[in-house]
Amino acid sequence: MFCPKCGKVLSDTARFCGNCGYKLKVSGNRKQTGVETNKSIIAALGCCICFIILVYFAVFHIPKSDWCYSDISGGEATIKEYNGKENAIVIPETVKVGWFSYDVTEIGGSAFEGCSNLTSIGNR
Ligand SMILES: [Zn+2]
Numbered sequence: 001m002f003c004p005k006c007g008k009v010l011s012d013t014a015r016f017c018g019n020c021g022y023k024l025k026v027s028g029n030r031k032q033t034g035v036e037t038n039k040s041i042i043a044a045l046g047c048c049i050c051f052i053i054l055v056y057f058a059v060f061h062i063p064k065s066d067w068c069y070s071d072i073s074g075g076e077a078t079i080k081e082y083n084g085k086e087n088a089i090v091i092p093e094t095v096k097v098g099w100f101s102y103d104v105t106e107i108g109g110s111a112f113e114g115c116s117n118l119t120s121i122g123n124r
Pocket residue numbers: 003004005006007008017018019020021022
């Protein structure tokens with residue numbers, strides 16, 4: 001490296017210039033510390049990204065039922081919509097919503113609207 005003040009060639013481990021006495025701010029040790037800081041920043045960033053991905057999965061990938069219900073009252077449920085991708089399905093007898101079970105008593109008029117994959121709907 002060179003002395004920033006007088007421009008004399010100095011060894012990389014020099015702490016001050018032997019020519020003009022200028023105190024060198026960048027030493028070999030400080031360079032290493034800088035590299036370690038960069039590494040820990042990258043590691044912290046990686047952790048942050050992992051955390052964000054984990055939160056994303058926890059929030060948006062809650063196991064979803066293929067069935068959508070409406071009018072859940074008095075232990076009875078009306079199927080409003082089918083969201084699954086199966087070709088052949090069987091209408092469930094009961095559905096679980098949270099901690100409670102409901103008997104399926106009705107299927108909405110447009111419950112299977114847009115289900116182009118659906119080839120058969122079985123009876124329970
Ligand atoms: Zn110098």
